[in-house]
Amino acid sequence: xxxxxxxxxxxxxxxxxxxxxxxxxxxxxxxxxxxxxxxxxxxxxxxxxxxxxxxxxxxxxxxxxxxxxxxxxxxxxxxxxxxxxxxxxxxxxxxxxxxxxxxxxxxxxxxxxxxxxxxxxxxxxxxxxxxx
Amino acid sequence: xxxxxxxxxxxxxxxxxxxxxxxxxxxxxxxxxxxxxxxxxxxxxxxxxxxxxxxxxxxxxxxxxxxxxxxxxxxxxxxxxxxxxxxxxxxxxxxxxxxxxxxxxxxxxxxxxxxxxxxxxxxxxxxxxxxxxxxxxxxxxxxxxxxxxxxxxxxxxxxxxxxxxxxxxxxxxxxxxxxxxxxxxxxxxxxxxxxxxxxxxxxxxxxxxxxxxxxxxxxxxxxxxxxxxxxxxxxxxxxxxxxxxxxxxxxxxxxxxxxxxxxxxxxxxxxxxxxxxxxxxxxxxxxxxxxxxxxxxxxxxxxxxxxxxxxxxxxxxxxxxxxxxxxxxxxxxxxxxxxxxxxxxxxxxxxxxxxxxxxxxxxxxxxxxxxxxxxxxxxxxxxxxxxxxxxxxxxxxxxxxxxxxxxxxxxxxxxxxxxxxxxxxxxxxxxxxxxxxxxxxxxxxxxxxxxxxxxxxxxxxxxxxx
Numbered sequence: 001x002x003x004x005x006x007x008x009x010x011x012x013x014x015x016x017x018x019x020x021x022x023x024x025x026x027x028x029x030x031x032x033x034x035x036x037x038x039x040x041x042x043x044x045x046x047x048x049x050x051x052x053x054x055x056x057x058x059x060x061x062x063x064x065x066x067x068x069x070x071x072x073x074x075x076x077x078x079x080x081x082x083x084x085x086x087x088x089x090x091x092x093x094x095x096x097x098x099x100x101x102x103x104x105x106x107x108x109x110x111x112x113x114x115x116x117x118x119x120x121x122x123x124x125x126x127x128x129x130x131x132x
Numbered sequence: 133x134x135x136x137x138x139x140x141x142x143x144x145x146x147x148x149x150x151x152x153x154x155x156x157x158x159x160x161x162x163x164x165x166x167x168x169x170x171x172x173x174x175x176x177x178x179x180x181x182x183x184x185x186x187x188x189x190x191x192x193x194x195x196x197x198x199x200x201x202x203x204x205x206x207x208x209x210x211x212x213x214x215x216x217x218x219x220x221x222x223x224x225x226x227x228x229x230x231x232x233x234x235x236x237x238x239x240x241x242x243x244x245x246x247x248x249x250x251x252x253x254x255x256x257x258x259x260x261x262x263x264x265x266x267x268x269x270x271x272x273x274x275x276x277x278x279x280x281x282x283x284x285x286x287x288x289x290x291x292x293x294x295x296x297x298x299x300x301x302x303x304x305x306x307x308x309x310x311x312x313x314x315x316x317x318x319x320x321x322x323x324x325x326x327x328x329x330x331x332x333x334x335x336x337x338x339x340x341x342x343x344x345x346x347x348x349x350x351x352x353x354x355x356x357x358x359x360x361x362x363x364x365x366x367x368x369x370x371x372x373x374x375x376x377x378x379x380x381x382x383x384x385x386x387x388x389x390x391x392x393x394x395x396x397x398x399x400x401x402x403x404x405x406x407x408x409x410x411x412x413x414x415x416x417x418x419x420x421x422x423x424x425x426x427x428x429x430x431x432x433x434x435x436x437x438x439x440x441x442x443x444x445x446x447x448x449x450x451x452x453x454x455x456x457x458x459x460x461x462x463x464x465x466x467x468x469x470x471x472x473x474x475x476x477x478x479x480x481x482x483x484x485x486x487x488x489x490x491x492x493x494x495x496x497x498x499x500x501x502x503x504x505x506x507x508x509x510x511x512x513x514x515x516x517x518x519x520x521x522x523x524x525x526x527x528x529x530x531x532x533x534x535x536x537x538x539x540x541x542x543x544x545x546x547x548x549x550x551x552x553x554x555x556x557x558x559x560x561x562x563x564x565x566x567x568x569x570x571x572x573x574x575x576x577x578x579x580x581x582x583x584x585x586x587x588x589x590x591x592x593x594x595x596x597x598x
Contacts, residue, residue, distance in 0.1 A: 043429065048281045063429070068454040070463065 004032045006098055010074070010114045011123035017098065018074045018117060021105070025080055029102040030062065030071060030093065033127055039064045041090040046082035046104050053079060053106065055116075060103050062093065074117060077106040195546060198576050200505070202526045202567025203348070203551040204265065204295050205414070206376070206406045208494060209571055210478075211485055214408045218478040232449040238473065239448035242436040245480040252378045253371075253400040254385020255422035259433035260471040265372070265403025266298040268419030269342070270305035271432045271466055272370045272401040275423070276340035277311055278430040278465070279398065280368055285337040291316040291325040293347035294372060296556050305468070314338070320559070323351040323519030323528060327361055334365055343397070344372040345381065349565065350502075350526025351519055352381075359388035359397065371397035375420065376406040376498070377524050379491035399423045399431075408482025409475045418472035418479065429455060432466030497570035498525035501577065505568040508581035514588045518563055525569060528553065531562040531588070539564075541587050547580055 005011075010018040015034035019027040035041070043063040053059045058070035059079070082104045085092060093101035118126060138146075143155065152158060178186065199207050217223070222237055232239060246258035262268045277286050288306075290299060290313040303313055314333075319326045324347055341362040345353050355371075362369045371384035384397035405417040423431050429452065437451035457464035486494065502525040509515050514532040531538065535552040542549040550566035557563060568577060 045429065051284070063454045066454065067459055068463075 005120040005124055007120045009098070010117035010119060011126075012072070012074045012117060013126060014072050016071060016074050018114070019102075020114070025105045025107050026075055026077075027102050027105050028071075028074060029097055031123070032097045035094050035097045035101070038062060038067065038069060041093050043068075044083075044086040044090045044093060044103070046084075046086060047079050049079050049081060051079045053077065062090075071103060073106065075106055075108050076110060077108040079104055080107050081105040197543065197546045197548045198572070198580065199411070199548045200550050200566050200568060200572070200580060201548050202350075202569075203565050204297060204403060205411055205417070206374075206498075206525075206567065206569055207411055207571050208376070208406055208408075208498075208569050210408050210410060210482065213485060214478050214482050217481050218474065223477045224474065232447065236448060238477075239436050239450070241477050241480050242471070242473075243438055243448050244484075245476050246436060248480065248483050249375070249420050249422050252375055252383065253373065253422045254383030254396065255400055256425040257428045257431070257435065258420065258422040259431055259435050261404065261473075261476045262401075262419035262421060262433055263468070263470060263472065264415065264417045264419045265295070265401070265405075266301035266419070267305065267468065268401035268403070268421050269294070269298045269370070269372055270302040271419075272372075272399045272421060273302055273306040273311050273313070273340070273342075274309060274466070275399055275421070275427065275430050275432065276368045276370055277306075279423075279427040280339040282366055283337050283339060285339045286310055287312045287314055287336075287338045288370075289314050289316050289330065289333060289338055289341040289367070291318060291329075291342060291344070291347075293318045293323070293325050293349060293351070293353065294342055294344040295348045298344075298372065318347075318349075321519065322521045323347070323349040324353045324521065325358065326354075327357055330358070330361055336365075338365070338367050340368040340370050340398070342370045342372060343387075345384070346374060346377055346524035346526065349519060349528045350523040350567070352522045352524065355382070355384070355387040356389055359395070360392050363388065363392065363394045368398040369396075371400040371402075373400060373402045374406060374524070375402060375404060376491065376495050379488065379495040380499070381524070396424075398427065404472075404475065404479050407479035409478055416472060416475055418475040428452065430465065432464075434471060494570050495525070498568070499523075501525070501568035501570060501572050502527060502566075504574065505566060505572070505577050505580070508577050509566070509584060512581060512585045512588055515584065518560055526565060526567040528560065529564045529566055530560070531564060533562060533588075535562050535564050538584070538587055542580075542583055545583050547583055549580065549584070 011031065015031045017029050017031050021027055041062055041064050045061040047059050053073040053076065055073060055076045057073050059073040060071035062069055062071060083102050095101065147153065147155065242260045246260065249258040250256060262271055273288050276288060288311060292315055307313060316325055316329050318324055341358065343353055343355055343358050345355050347353050359369050373384060384400045387397055388395040399421065401419060401421045403417055404420050409417055421431060434450050434456060435452050436448055438446060438448055441447045453459060455465045457467050502523065506517060506527045509529055510517055516530045518528040518530045535554050539549050539552060550564040553560055553563040553565050
């Protein structure tokens with residue numbers, strides 16, 4: 001499992017990942033562990049650009065045949081982009097959770113986007129802990 | 133429905149199979165503190181014969197009055213086959229069947245119902261129904277707040293021409309989920325919502341506007357202007373409609389100027405009772421909701437879809453359940469939604485039997501009877517029409533004296549004269565909301581008008597005697 005965790009990302013205990021982009025914005029998605037647990041996705045609802053989100057606020061919904069789950073924003077800020085490709089091809093999130101399956105980008109408000117987030121090792125440890 | 137009696141032996145056999153000693157064992161997970169130990173106040177059981185007599189006596193107290201009350205529930209003729217078919221054992225369930233493999237008939241009826249509601253309202257998707265018209269409006273408000281993607285606003289403009297009972301229910305349900313319902317006043321002459329009353333909200337951040345057609349007073353709103361205004365101001369439109377009226381009025385999906393950038397209501401809801409469901413002292417009825425495909429995931433309730441089975445044969449199944457409460461729990465789109473399987477079955481049969489032409493004839497006959505009623509009553513001295521403009525099958529009449537004593541006197545004569553609006557709309561003076569559907573004859577209307585004349589103008593009694 002841990003070999004699938006990119007080192008350059010930060011993670012949440014609710015299974016989102018955060019990538020800091022060169023522009024300073026962060027990109028948010030769900031982890032490979034989460035997509036596997038959710039199963040085949042049939043619908044992904046992403047927030048409109050311009051929406052202000054608080055850290056921990058439900059900002060997207062991923063829906064499989066049997067469940068719809070909230071995605072929580074790992075940071076506070078304003079949505080600057082969402083992955084429009086997911087509307088027609090939600091399976092991207094299953095196929096490439098850390099790449100083409102990204103959900104949204106946020107212009108972070110506040111200084112340290114990574115504050116309170118886990119690094120890859122921390123998330124791997126968290127997964128190991130919770131799988132017991 | 134078959135009656136399956138259990139002998140004491142049957143019950144004992146069943147208990148022994150599941151390893152229980154007594155039927156009470158099946159309920160032993162209920163904490164003792166929650167069990168009502170005493171049934172004080174509940175009288176001893178009556179025999180079937182005694183119950184029958186009691187109910188007949190109670191029913192006789194109602195008499196068989198001539199009913200001219202509408203205000204959201206309407207007396208229409210229900211062809212005998214409707215309930216004869218609806219109450220067949222195969223259909224006689226109040227619940228949505230979850231097991232597609234055992235419920236194809238019921239699922240298909242719901243699918244047909246959804247298709248009919250989409251056709252009537254001019255929308256793309258329908259759910260399998262809701263509790264009633266009032267809770268459907270509450271759910272529509274919540275749906276609109278979820279569906280409104282360009283704003284996080286939880287404010288909705290709710291004209292006073294919307295049924296006040298619906299408004300009260302929407303406040304109780306949506307208001308408690310922090311949806312702010314902003315009342316919009318109506319024009320005293322036309323009895324409808326004018327753009328002037330909406331102008332103060334121009335450019336303000338509101339999620340949606342509610343438009344009821346025909347409105348609570350029976351008047352026809354200028355739906356095209358209201359929809360254009362709402363869309364121009366970035367708001368969604370929630371239409372509240374009487375489904376019967378859609379046989380003759382423009383479907384909400386087509387409201388608005390054809391050349392406008394966005395046309396039609398976004399969410400349509402209402403009360404399904406006029407479609408083959410008896411008044412029955414207030415229920416059970418059913419609510420309906422339809423919307424555009426883009427909002428389908430924000431709509432509460434269940435939806436039946438048509439699909440194919442493993443062998444490619446057509447079949448029906450519940451679909452898009454992922455946001456219902458058995459999966460989403462507290463985050464479900466709705467935690468009160470159900471569907472009204474039985475009344476919806478009746479409505480589907482009613483619509484099938486009448487067809488589009490039959491439904492239009494019922495609507496036109498009701499409109500004609502109401503025109504006749506309004507003419508007959510306003511010919512009486514002291515009675516006038518409160519608003520000017522087109523109505524569907526209801527109208528507000530003004531009187532020169534309090535309504536309540538008049539209604540009481542009419543009731544003595546076996547006539548339910550209408551709904552007294554004086555308390556809810558004191559600004560309208562002594563006002564009465566009346567309705568005549570196709571169930572009323574010219575003789576019925578003449579009898580009502582004569583009674584009003586005699587009560588309003590006692591001299592008419594002597595005139596009649598002379």
